Amino acid sequence: MRHLWFAFMLLAPLARAEGLPDLGDYAQTVLPPQEERRIGEEIMREIRASGQLVADVEVADYLGALGYRLASNSPDNRQAFTFFVIQDPTINAFALPGGFIGVHTGLIQSARSESELASVVAHEIGHVVQRHLARMVAQQRRDTLPSIAAMAVAILMARANPELAKAGVSAVQAGTVQRQLDYTREHEREADRIGLQILHDSGFDVRAMPAFFETLLKGTRFHEGSAPSFLRTHPLTTERIADVANRVEQLPYRQVPDSLEFHLIRAKLRAMQGAPADAVQFFEEGLRNGTYAMESAQRYGLALALLRSHELERAQHEIDTLRSQLPRHPMVEVLAAQVLSAAGHVREALASYREALALFPKHRGLVHGYAELLLLERQAEEAVRFLREQQLVFPNDGYLYQLQSQAYTQLGKNLLRHQAQGEAYVRAYDLAGAVNQMELALKSGDGDFYQLSIVEARLKELRQLMGDTKKR
Numbered sequence: 001m002r003h004l005w006f007a008f009m010l011l012a013p014l015a016r017a018e019g020l021p022d023l024g025d026y027a028q029t030v031l032p033p034q035e036e037r038r039i040g041e042e043i044m045r046e047i048r049a050s051g052q053l054v055a056d057v058e059v060a061d062y063l064g065a066l067g068y069r070l071a072s073n074s075p076d077n078r079q080a081f082t083f084f085v086i087q088d089p090t091i092n093a094f095a096l097p098g099g100f101i102g103v104h105t106g107l108i109q110s111a112r113s114e115s116e117l118a119s120v121v122a123h124e125i126g127h128v129v130q131r132h133l134a135r136m137v138a139q140q141r142r143d144t145l146p147s148i149a150a151m152a153v154a155i156l157m158a159r160a161n162p163e164l165a166k167a168g169v170s171a172v173q174a175g176t177v178q179r180q181l182d183y184t185r186e187h188e189r190e191a192d193r194i195g196l197q198i199l200h201d202s203g204f205d206v207r208a209m210p211a212f213f214e215t216l217l218k219g220t221r222f223h224e225g226s227a228p229s230f231l232r233t234h235p236l237t238t239e240r241i242a243d244v245a246n247r248v249e250q251l252p253y254r255q256v257p258d259s260l261e262f263h264l265i266r267a268k269l270r271a272m273q274g275a276p277a278d279a280v281q282f283f284e285e286g287l288r289n290g291t292y293a294m295e296s297a298q299r300y301g302l303a304l305a306l307l308r309s310h311e312l313e314r315a316q317h318e319i320d321t322l323r324s325q326l327p328r329h330p331m332v333e334v335l336a337a338q339v340l341s342a343a344g345h346v347r348e349a350l351a352s353y354r355e356a357l358a359l360f361p362k363h364r365g366l367v368h369g370y371a372e373l374l375l376l377e378r379q380a381e382e383a384v385r386f387l388r389e390q391q392l393v394f395p396n397d398g399y400l401y402q403l404q405s406q407a408y409t410q411l412g413k414n415l416l417r418h419q420a421q422g423e424a425y426v427r428a429y430d431l432a433g434a435v436n437q438m439e440l441a442l443k444s445g446d447g448d449f450y451q452l453s454i455v456e457a458r459l460k461e462l463r464q465l466m467g468d469t470k471k472r
């Protein structure tokens with residue numbers, strides 16, 4: 001009962017309550033993609049502000065890679081996608097307008113295979129490419145369309161107080177429940193059909209989709225009233241599962257092993273959860289009793305938990321074992337450098353990052369970790385040089401600009417500090433914040449003519465973008 005509710009259950013009944021006809025013309029009923037994307041961006045800004053977005057770049061990049069692999073096999077190759085992870089133990093995933101797809105940590109942790117996780121993400125991609133959200137939003141009359149801010153607040157309210165939000169929805173839904181259900185089931189069928197095709201074309205095990213749905217439904221029966229939120233936002237029936245299972249029967253059997261990253265990411269999420277000592281115990285017991293899916297992932301989780309509880313020698317020992325068991329892996333390299341750094345061996349940690357970056361230049365966990373350590377050691381000049389280089393590789397990474405702003409602060413360069421912070425805000429979809437920073441940059445009084453004109457041009461551009469957004 002999270003985001004999708006507002007899109008799938010609140011907006012649609014509102015339109016019907018207003019007595020709006022079901023428009024048949026595709027062009028009239030679908031929101032223009034650019035407008036849809038802006039709505040999505042504004043909601044993303046609110047989600048980011050809520051603090052529930054998982055900032056860990058390795059977790060984010062894992063899901064991003066999985067998502068893009070699936071999206072590249074979707075029938076609509078013009079659609080932009082953005083995948084992100086929400087810190088939330090409930091089992092859910094959702095799509096926002098504009099191709100933003102969010103996955104709860106609870107879903108990643110409850111999936112028994114990578115194909116199961118992929119099946120839910122593929123289902124969400126199915127909703128996006130069928131433009132389900134865009135059609136529902138477009139059906140609103142302009143003057144009845146809730147303001148973007150109000151919609152975002154509704155989402156956050158649903159987070160903070162699901163019961164309150166649920167009551168609101170039930171009231172709105174009254175009278176149109178049956179039609180609403182039919183409508184939604186049709187969407188679900190479409191999303192399943194397309195999701196399954198995407199899953200197949202991306203090389204995953206298609207049997208994972210009906211199997212995971214079955215598990216979710218069974219879980220619901222055993223725990224009355226505690227249905228996984230995915231089921232509340234994507235109504236699941238035995239008929240729907242049978243439908244998917246039938247389609248799967250027609251596809252060839254294929255055994256698909258999970259990636260190492262799938263297990264490492266799950267171990268990481270578990271290791272970061274709860275008290276450090278409990279996390280250590282969890283992984284120790286697993287290793288002792290052999291209750292794990294992959295030994296090296298279990299050991300990685302233990303090493304990370306040991307780092308959290310500051311048992312650095314033991315953490316180092318686990319890393320040494322891991323390195324003897326696995327080919328070099330960037331996630332292990334990040335952890336190794338963090339352990340060195342926590343033990344006060346800063347020079348070795350920096351060297352370790354540099355060596356690993358030479359092997360895995362595209363691994364953002366290493367990029368962020370190295371830049372953070374440079375700043376911690378007040379090597380601001382080197383940090384600026386490194387970050388500039390990385391911004392060319394990862395132009396949309398707002399965190400690189402935030403770190404750059406910190407580096408300029410250390411160097412006492414005010415114009416550049418605000419300019420970089422402004423660029424960080426742009427990438428967090430916060431245009432007002434970005435404009436404010438550019439204005440501060442102009443007032444800073446320490447820029448040369450060349451720097452000032454760059455900021456002025458950027459400020460003009462941002463104000464124009466903001467104006468376009470307000471006109472909506």
Ligand SMILES: [Zn+2]
Nearest residue numbers: 188191233234
């Ligand atoms: Zn669905």
